[in-house]
Amino acid sequence: MDAPRWVYADKQQPSIHGAMAAVSNEIRVRADAVGISKMVLELVNLRSSQINGCAFCLHLHTHLALRGGESPQRIAVLPAWREADLFTEVERAALTIAEAVTRVSEGHLTDDQYDLLREILTDDQLALLIYAASMINAFNRVSILSHHPVTHRESFGTPVTGGTHGP
Numbered sequence: 001m002d003a004p005r006w007v008y009a010d011k012q013q014p015s016i017h018g019a020m021a022a023v024s025n026e027i028r029v030r031a032d033a034v035g036i037s038k039m040v041l042e043l044v045n046l047r048s049s050q051i052n053g054c055a056f057c058l059h060l061h062t063h064l065a066l067r068g069g070e071s072p073q074r075i076a077v078l079p080a081w082r083e084a085d086l087f088t089e090v091e092r093a094a095l096t097i098a099e100a101v102t103r104v105s106e107g108h109l110t111d112d113q114y115d116l117l118r119e120i121l122t123d124d125q126l127a128l129l130i131y132a133a134s135m136i137n138a139f140n141r142v143s144i145l146s147h148h149p150v151t152h153r154e155s156f157g158t159p160v161t162g163g164t165h166g167p
Contacts, residue, residue: 006147020138027132034124036132039068040091043078044098044129045136050079051102054140056148061136093120094129101133 010017031041042065049057062075077084081095096117100109109117117126 008146008148009142010146017142020135023131024135027128027135030128031132034122034128036090036094036125036128039065039070040094041132042068042070043087043091044094044132046075046078047081047095047098048102048133048136049140051099052137052140052144054143055150056143057136057140059150089120093117097126097129098133101130102137
């Protein structure tokens with residue numbers, strides 16, 4: 001029998017994956033403490049996963065967002081969030097950070113953009129969102145390079161299997 005073509009990095013190195021999951025859990029705990037909602041974190045997870053093209057993380061975080069009460073309309077327009085008046089000022093700031101972290105090789109936030117973010121977010125919130133976006137990007141890369149499968153589900157109400165990804 002041939003060896004599998006791909007290595008599931010999370011299964012091959014479970015202690016590293018566990019450490020990543022622990023960081024994500026700490027991000028969720030700290031988010032609540034600094035006033036960033038779970039839904040804002042899910043928007044960061046979804047937007048970063050959209051940009052990176054991570055099917056597994058999109059599948060997982062769409063499920064989590066819908067289960068958490070997010071509307072299908074907002075998820076559908078998330079790639080064009082700047083053109084939709086459906087997102088709060090804090091959500092827009094979080095999405096700006098998510099895109100900046102995900103596309104860091106294309107450029108950095110300008111001083112003016114950073115100043116605007118600091119008018120909307122506290123320094124703790126800003127730092128937390130940088131970490132949240134960084135973690136989902138790490139999970140995206142592990143999932144993409146591990147070829148984590150997405151299988152058909154009749155409903156997003158059924159559990160997603162395959163592990164915890166993202167804050």
